[in-house]
Amino acid sequence: MSKRPRTLDAFFAPPLTKKARVGSEQQHERDGTGVPPGDRGATTALVSAHPTYPFAIPHLPQEVADILNFAPAAEGRSINDQPDLDLVYYQPYIPKDIHRDLFELLRRELFFYRVKYMIKRGPLETQINTPRFTTVFGLDDTSRFDPEGRIVDATSGKPVMKDAYKCKPRPIPECLDLLRTLTENATGCKFNFALVNYYASGNDSISFHSDDERFLGIEPAIASFTLGAKRDFLLKHKPTPAGHVSETKAMKLPLASGDMILMKGLTQSKWLHSIPKRKGGEAYKGRINITFRRAMIRGGTENYYHYNVGDGEVYKWDESRREMHPWPNG
Numbered sequence: 578m579s580k581r582p583r584t585l586d587a588f589f590a591p592p593l594t595k596k597a598r599v600g601s602e603q604q605h606e607r608d609g610t611g612v613p614p615g616d617r618g619a620t621t622a623l624v625s626a627h628p629t630y631p632f633a634i635p636h637l638p639q640e641v642a643d644i645l646n647f648a649p650a651a652e653g654r655s656i657n658d659q660p661d662l663d664l665v666y667y668q669p670y671i672p673k674d675i676h677r678d679l680f681e682l683l684r685r686e687l688f689f690y691r692v693k694y695m696i697k698r699g700p701l702e703t704q705i706n707t708p709r710f711t712t713v714f715g716l717d718d719t720s721r722f723d724p725e726g727r728i729v730d731a732t733s734g735k736p737v738m739k740d741a742y743k744c745k746p747r748p749i750p751e752c753l754d755l756l757r758t759l760t761e762n763a764t765g766c767k768f769n770f771a772l773v774n775y776y777a778s779g780n781d782s783i784s785f786h787s788d789d790e791r792f793l794g795i796e797p798a799i800a801s802f803t804l805g806a807k808r809d810f811l812l813k814h815k816p817t818p819a820g821h822v823s824e825t826k827a828m829k830l831p832l833a834s835g836d837m838i839l840m841k842g843l844t845q846s847k848w849l850h851s852i853p854k855r856k857g858g859e860a861y862k863g864r865i866n867i868t869f870r871r872a873m874i875r876g877g878t879e880n881y882y883h884y885n886v887g888d889g890e891v892y893k894w895d896e897s898r899r900e901m902h903p904w905p906n907g
């Protein structure tokens with residue numbers, strides 16, 4: 578990475594401002610010629626690029642970014658009337674005028690994976706095929722990307738050892754980073770990871786689980802966005818010790834495009850959540866889920882890239898086939 582030549586792109590990188598995050602990006606036209614900072618006219622298309630990206634990711638069009646700045650579109654409603662449950666539900670969070678554009682843009686421009694991994698069940702090794710497309714960006718709290726896109730120690734600012742990470746962490750592209758900062762400001766929580774799921778149809782799902790890994794620290798806050806198809810989000814309390822009657826009721830939230838659910842407090846340690854497969858309704862439509870999270874240590878980074886990128890092929894949305902297709906052999 579450090580051998581990457583300093584190009585015109587890097588030269589034209591904008592100043593470090595809150596809105597234009599360049600920690601890891603270069604700004605340039607898609608044809609590769611430099612664009613002076615601030616010159617985001619209708620004819621120039623700026624992108625986020627990084628050596629770990631299979632291809633560059635366009636920034637949000639200015640019109641979409643301008644409207645996104647009005648998020649949250651609705652006030653959050655607390656759902657904390659059950660033991661250990663602590664949610665804030667924004668219906669919607671993303672302004673209505675841009676749901677569709679944001680959904681289509683992210684589906685079209687991001688790279689995805691269909692991760693397979695082995696688990697040991699007793700003496701048997703079983704292959705798990707993740708039943709949805711996934712991708713991930715970000716770096717735990719011990720490190721950050723410098724303006725050249727190199728990973729440096731969060732405290733000293735010095736490049737980390739070559740083997741500090743087994744995986745290849747990727748900076749959060751601008752098109753997701755604006756939403757991340759807005760969400761930080763609205764919730765008062767800090768996030769250093771963006772995980773993206775794409776459910777191609779009602780056949781894609783995520784089974785009951787909790788995001789309670791130790792690398793997230795205690796009582797982690799996770800902001801979870803829906804774009805595209807409406808899908809049911811189920812919540813149920815984890816089993817309570819035998820003999821102890823749980824007073825909790827399972828819940829179903831019909832998450833619609835633009836909605837955000839903030840899970841916090843004891844929600845991850847005591848409750849499970851899932852998006853079950855479904856037939857009918859909007860099952861024929863795709864759905865994007867974005868979660869923003871904060872990983873505290875390097876093990877979190879390794880875990881997230883292992884389970885959301887893996888070592889399989891890259892998929893990209895194919896507009897003519899209207900499905901995810903292996904890239905670049907489309």
Ligand SMILES: O=C(O)CCC(=O)C(=O)O
Binds near residue numbers: 774788850851866
């Ligand atoms: O798609 C969703 O709404 C939930 C995703 C989720 O729970 C996860 O990625 O951990």
Ligand SMILES: [Fe+2]
Binds near residue numbers: 786787788850
């Ligand atoms: Fe989850």
